[in-house]
Amino acid sequence: MTTEIRELVAQVNTARLKEHVRIVEGLRHCRRNYDLLEERARFIELTLSDYGLRVESQPISFKKRRYRNIIATLDGTDPGRKRLLLGAHYDSPRHSPGADDNASGTAALLEAARILSRERPKRTMQLVAFTLEEPQTWTHIILRGSKRFVRQARKDGISYAAAIILECVGYASARSRSQILPRMLRLPQLKTGDFLAIIADYQSRELMKLVHRCARDWVPELKTVPRAFPFRGYLLPQCRFSDHAPFWDHGFPALMLTDTAMFRNPNYHTAKDSGTTLDYEFLTAVTRCAVAAMAELGELG
Numbered sequence: 001m002t003t004e005i006r007e008l009v010a011q012v013n014t015a016r017l018k019e020h021v022r023i024v025e026g027l028r029h030c031r032r033n034y035d036l037l038e039e040r041a042r043f044i045e046l047t048l049s050d051y052g053l054r055v056e057s058q059p060i061s062f063k064k065r066r067y068r069n070i071i072a073t074l075d076g077t078d079p080g081r082k083r084l085l086l087g088a089h090y091d092s093p094r095h096s097p098g099a100d101d102n103a104s105g106t107a108a109l110l111e112a113a114r115i116l117s118r119e120r121p122k123r124t125m126q127l128v129a130f131t132l133e134e135p136q137t138w139t140h141i142i143l144r145g146s147k148r149f150v151r152q153a154r155k156d157g158i159s160y161a162a163a164i165i166l167e168c169v170g171y172a173s174a175r176s177r178s179q180i181l182p183r184m185l186r187l188p189q190l191k192t193g194d195f196l197a198i199i200a201d202y203q204s205r206e207l208m209k210l211v212h213r214c215a216r217d218w219v220p221e222l223k224t225v226p227r228a229f230p231f232r233g234y235l236l237p238q239c240r241f242s243d244h245a246p247f248w249d250h251g252f253p254a255l256m257l258t259d260t261a262m263f264r265n266p267n268y269h270t271a272k273d274s275g276t277t278l279d280y281e282f283l284t285a286v287t288r289c290a291v292a293a294m295a296e297l298g299e300l301g
Contacts, residue, residue, distance in 0.1 A: 005295045009218050009288045011115045014280050017287060020107035021170070021275045025099040028092045030132055034065060037131070040090050040106075041068060044129045047110055048072040051117040053127065060132060060148050067131045069145050072113060076124035076298070082161035084297050085126045086112055086290060087243055089133030089145065089167070099275040100265050102133070104170030108287040115291055121298030123161065130243045146243035150250050160247065162207050162297050163254040167242035169196070169286040170278035171265040180263050182236055185227070193264035195223040196286055199239050199256040201232045207253045211293045218292040222285035238262070257286060 024044075028037040041057075048055045053072035060067045070090075076083075088105030092098025106129060113127040132144035153160070172194050173179075179193035196215070200208035205228045215224040232248045233239040239256070240248075247254035259265065259282070267273040 004300055005218060005292055008115055008119070008295055009292050012111055012284055012287045012291060014284045016114075017107045017111055017283050018275070018280050020110050021099055021103045021278065024090065024103035024106045025097045025275050026092075027095070027097060028090070029094045029134065030067060030091050031063070031136055032094060037067075037091055041070060041129075041131070044070050044090060044106065044110065048113055048127065051114050053113065053117050058149060058152065060145060062132065062144060067145070069131055069149050070129040072127040074117060074119075074121065074125040074127070076121050078122045079124055081123050082159045083124045083126060084121075084294060085128055085160055085163040086294055087128040087130055087146070087163065087165050089130040089243055091131050091134050093134050093269045095271055096269055096273050097271070099273050099278055100168045100171045100259070101261060101268060101273060102166070102168060103275070104168060104278060104283055105166035108166045108169055108283060108290060111287050112291050112294065116294055119295070119298070119300050121300050123298045125294060125298055133243055142241070143243055143246055147246045150246040150252070154250055160252040160254075163244060163247045163252055164211070164290060164293060165242050165244040165254065165256050166286070166290065167256050167258045168261040168265065168268070169257060169259055170280070170283040171259045171267075172279040172282035173264065178264060179260070182238065182263070184236060190225065193259070195225045196289070197258050197260050198224055198226040199244070199258060200226065200228040201248045202228055202230050203251070204228065204248070204253040204255055207255055210296065211255060211257070211289065214292040214296060215289045219285050219288045222289055224289070257290065
């Protein structure tokens, strides 16, 4: 497996990641830019289908409109085992082209899907593009797409050994004091925004350690900082601001991989969050880490 994972990681293509960011970025808020959001959904759907994956849409009705999660499945050779999931949301905040948030995560998801689609894992893998992650204009409710997904999985008796969510994974800076952190973390040594945060709750600590080790073993150029939080992250609400949180709430091990979003990127949730501000070498390294982790968890071969 060692040689195989090394070969998979080497397949991650920076130019393709950059092209996917270019296509996905742009105004795509669920209410204000519905048609543009649906254009991105079709692109994601067609891209995943082109990779030979089994693709389906999971409909979500909201305020008289129909939205959808896009689910690509790579069947495992041992279908009785708990599944793996790699996911990212594809909608954007109001008034923002959302390159880091979250065209970066969507691009990484698509590139990982391209590489993993050629393999034969023991565990079934799902590559999921979630909708309605961002708050709507009139409410602060978030994560509608992933909440719908996890509720349905529970109803269908589906269990997950791991869910890894890619949330804002394209912004990095080598400048001193480019990183801020919530006061409760008290980590004064982390003043430079050049690392990937691996965010877990306490039930997901073993998964967190595995992904941290994958980065060290397969992507040594990527600095990772793992942190686990008690009480499903409720003591630090910002660590629940993505699609991993519903998995925590239903008892599934899950992680958020992130550049820390508002704690690093000055363009977060603004009109300046464009693809020209991203660090594509960093995004490449994050994608390699995700591919390596999914390969190890999936027991390829």
